[in-house]
Amino acid sequence: MIVLLGVVVVILGFVTRRNPVLVVGVAGVFTGLLGGMNPLEVLAAFGRSFADSRSVTVFAVVLPVIGLLERYGLREQARRLIGRLGALSAGRFLTAYLLVRQITAALGLTSICGPAQTVRPLVAPMAEAAAERSRGAALPDRLREKVRSYAASADTVGLFFGEDCFLAIGSILLITGFVNSTYHQDLEPARLALWAVPLAVCAFLVHGARLLLLDRQLQREMALSHAEHDLPLPKGTAK
Amino acid sequence: MIKVEWLYWLVGLVFVVMAVQMTADRSNPRRWTSAAFWGLLGLTFPYGTGVANATAKNGGWTLPAEPLGVAVLALIVLAGFNFLGKGEPVTSTAGEREASATRLGGRIFVPALTIPLVAIVCASALDTSGLFEKGKATLIGLGVGCLVALTVGMLVTGERRLSVPLHSGRSMLEAMGSALLLPQLLAVLGSIFALAGVGTQVGRIAHDVLPDHSTYLAVVAYCVGMFLFTLIMGNAFAAFPVMTAAIGWPVLIEQMHGDVPAVLAIGMLAGFSGTLCTPMAANYNIVPATLLELKDQYGPIKTQIPTALALLVCATVIMALFAF
Numbered sequence: 001m002i003v004l005l006g007v008v009v010v011i012l013g014f015v016t017r018r019n020p021v022l023v024v025g026v027a028g029v030f031t032g033l034l035g036g037m038n039p040l041e042v043l044a045a046f047g048r049s050f051a052d053s054r055s056v057t058v059f060a061v062v063l064p065v066i067g068l069l070e071r072y073g074l075r076e077q078a079r080r081l082i083g084r085l086g087a088l089s090a091g092r093f094l095t096a097y098l099l100v101r102q103i104t105a106a107l108g109l110t111s112i113c114g115p116a117q118t119v120r121p122l123v124a125p126m127a128e129a130a131a132e133r134s135r136g137a138a139l140p141d142r143l144r145e146k147v148r149s150y151a152a153s154a155d156t157v158g159l160f161f162g163e164d165c166f167l168a169i170g171s172i173l174l175i176t177g178f179v180n181s182t183y184h185q186d187l188e189p190a191r192l193a194l195w196a197v198p199l200a201v202c203a204f205l206v207h208g209a210r211l212l213l214l215d216r217q218l219q220r221e222m223a224l225s226h227a228e229h230d231l232p233l234p235k236g237t238a239k
Numbered sequence: 240m241i242k243v244e245w246l247y248w249l250v251g252l253v254f255v256v257m258a259v260q261m262t263a264d265r266s267n268p269r270r271w272t273s274a275a276f277w278g279l280l281g282l283t284f285p286y287g288t289g290v291a292n293a294t295a296k297n298g299g300w301t302l303p304a305e306p307l308g309v310a311v312l313a314l315i316v317l318a319g320f321n322f323l324g325k326g327e328p329v330t331s332t333a334g335e336r337e338a339s340a341t342r343l344g345g346r347i348f349v350p351a352l353t354i355p356l357v358a359i360v361c362a363s364a365l366d367t368s369g370l371f372e373k374g375k376a377t378l379i380g381l382g383v384g385c386l387v388a389l390t391v392g393m394l395v396t397g398e399r400r401l402s403v404p405l406h407s408g409r410s411m412l413e414a415m416g417s418a419l420l421l422p423q424l425l426a427v428l429g430s431i432f433a434l435a436g437v438g439t440q441v442g443r444i445a446h447d448v449l450p451d452h453s454t455y456l457a458v459v460a461y462c463v464g465m466f467l468f469t470l471i472m473g474n475a476f477a478a479f480p481v482m483t484a485a486i487g488w489p490v491l492i493e494q495m496h497g498d499v500p501a502v503l504a505i506g507m508l509a510g511f512s513g514t515l516c517t518p519m520a521a522n523y524n525i526v527p528a529t530l531l532e533l534k535d536q537y538g539p540i541k542t543q544i545p546t547a548l549a550l551l552v553c554a555t556v557i558m559a560l561f562a563f
Contacts, residue, residue, distance in 0.1 A: 003435045007481065010428075014472050014519055021417045022319030024424045024477075025312065028431045035435025040305060042431075047307030048294050049430035051287030054247050055378055056423040057280075060412065061250055061385045062354060065392055067407025069351055071331050072396040073340030077347050080340070107355050111411075115527035124531055141534075149538035152527035153515075156539065157546055160511045160523075164504065167358060168381045170422040171476065171511075175503045177426050178480055182433050183488060186374035187499060190362035195504035198561075202553040207546045 006031030101158025251284025429480020438484020473519025475510030
């Protein structure tokens with residue numbers, strides 16, 4: 001039971017927001033020693049598993065290609081692609097963005113969209129504009145927050161449940177690296193990526209449906225807030 | 240025959256070359272320690288070949304694992320105490336990028352699409368050709384895909400200098416910093432947990448709680464366990480080795496004979512639903528809220544919780560129906 005203290009170290013480290021690399025290092029040494037290894041064995045375990053999990057870091061070879069393309073306007077072109085969707089209603093626009101985000105992530109293009117790259121400069125303002133255009137009035141603050149939260153969620157859900165269909169993503173390589181070295185298997189990344197597809201479809205259906213429902217919610221709530229403002233005031237009350 | 244170790248040497252070479260570039264970059268306030276970190280990381284790749292040979296006993300030259308362990312601890316110290324810096328990114332101006340995006344149009348996506356395309360062709364059509372080391376076709380395909388994509392990319396953009404993609408890639412490397420190494424370190428932590436018997440302990444507790452031979456309850460325990468562990472740790476990568484060693488491997492795969500890729504891939508995604516719900520995953524959930532200037536910093540999480548719970552149910556059902 002005492003080795004479970006290693007898990008406690010990880011949890012405490014993450015909860016108190018220590019540097020994650022340091023947390024992992026300390027927890028590894030601590031758990032190894034608690035598990036009855038001597039210091040040399042702990043070092044050897046670090047070395048051996050580091051060598052066995054090199055595949056996890058292989059995705060770094062993609063960086064020069066993406067770097068070259070970004071230098072030649074990959075992000076700008078991606079923005080134009082999203083910009084063409086701007087004539088839709090807020091919910092439909094965000095659903096379309098969810099689909100774009102999932103498909104590009106599934107192709108390994110995880111860094112062309114994101115909260116800083118596209119959501120803040122592009123997706124959130126366009127969703128707000130779409131909501132205001134269809135209602136013909138400015139969004140109250142509360143609803144503006146809601147539209148922005150939904151814009152952020154479309155990006156995150158799309159990324160999480162799209163990227164695992166790409167075989168060179170960290171999580172897929174972590175699974176193969178861990179299983180192949182710990183249990184001596186010959187697991188191929190492509191077979192794992194295939195099993196990520198059904199849940200990617202579910203994610204699109206579930207979150208897409210919720211984004212489409214957002215249109216109705218906005219309609220109802222804006223009609224309500226308008227009614228409150230436009231109601232004739234009772235006689236005798238000062239405006 | 241193309242071996243996966245060649246790909247690792249290529250990755251190591253890329254890191255070492257970028258480390259050498261860093262030593263000359265005066266705009267990086269910590270250029271020497273940064274270069275030491277990435278250069279050392281690069282050297283662990285070829286050194287790892289010798290260690291892996293010794294572990295797998297598959298012949299070839301062998302090297303002791305302990306020095307590599309010392310190197311890993313050195314990498315942890317360099318990254319853990321903030322010795323990594325970044326220089327001014329070497330890139331184009333916004334105007335240049337707009338102009339070249341207009342000039343290239345949709346063609347700019349072609350090189351990016353080349354990478355997965357080549358990797359998939361290698362994994363499916365060429366897997367049995369004997370051209371690649373057995374069981375490594377996808378990974379090698381990724382390396383081949385990158386080299387092809389780099390060539391295609393230079394042709395499409397009309398770039399002649401190889402130093403341009405290397406410099407741009409290095410800027411991305413510096414921007415990612417130690418986050419790039421975290422997945423590999425979490426995999427190391429997972430193996431050490433497994434060696435020290437953490438998974439076995441969690442598994443023993445699960446065994447006492449779970450009734451025998453109930454596949455569905457074990458599936459629920461694995462998926463919900465991944466979800467909860469990720470919720471606490473903020474990272475599905477940290478939860479995966481523990482839950483897999485506890486329930487996923489011994490119960491679902493060895494006892495119940497589940498389909499290995501299905502159980503593991505879906506289990507990881509059950510963890511991802513947990514990531515959607517936790518402020519511990521700050522970079523995904525809190526950073527967007529601050530970027531969007533939301534008053535409620537939990538706004539995105541509140542929006543994501545219903546989707547995450549629905550997807551956790553989907554994951555559990557899909558695993559129960561199709562993995563056995």
